[in-house]
Amino acid sequence: MPISDNLKTLRDKRRLTQGELAKKAGIELAQISRIERGATQPKLDTIKKLALALECSSDELIFDEGEKTLSRRNKEIFEKIENLSHLKRNEILNVVNAYCTMDKINRYALLDEMDTGGVRNKIEAESEEDYEIYKEELKALEEREIEFLEQKNALKTEESEIIALKIQMLGDR
Numbered sequence: 001m002p003i004s005d006n007l008k009t010l011r012d013k014r015r016l017t018q019g020e021l022a023k024k025a026g027i028e029l030a031q032i033s034r035i036e037r038g039a040t041q042p043k044l045d046t047i048k049k050l051a052l053a054l055e056c057s058s059d060e061l062i063f064d065e066g067e068k069t070l071s072r073r074n075k076e077i078f079e080k081i082e083n084l085s086h087l088k089r090n091e092i093l094n095v096v097n098a099y100c101t102m103d104k105i106n107r108y109a110l111l112d113e114m115d116t117g118g119v120r121n122k123i124e125a126e127s128e129e130d131y132e133i134y135k136e137e138l139k140a141l142e143e144r145e146i147e148f149l150e151q152k153n154a155l156k157t158e159e160s161e162i163i164a165l166k167i168q169m170l171g172d173r
Contacts, residue, residue: 004038025053
């Protein structure tokens, strides 16, 4: 997808008009319109302003979905995670899933607050059925978190027992 399509998609996702984006980015409305129509290619400074205004990376504006790469920082984080034990990787995955689920629930709560006479329909909200599924997922996630914490405590107890045995073995020498 060219930058024109990516810009329009990102702007629409953030529910901004061209005028609102232009004001937020400090760019002329006509320039936003020309970029979205594909009539012009933005300069690097303009891409930076748009990325900051849209709270996205410049990669998201420039590259197609398949062309995007991870930042160096994200690559380092993923490499560190890969070097962790299976248990620790699962712990991180549970935390990420919890945040993602909470984000979905918070978006629904915000839509509920805004819903005065059908505003929800105008905001392209997901269905009520999905909302109920998210609530069930959150409950299941909380239950899994409790199980995980119990398993973690059991492992810590086992680890403490192993350390005590090692100390005892060293003392017996």
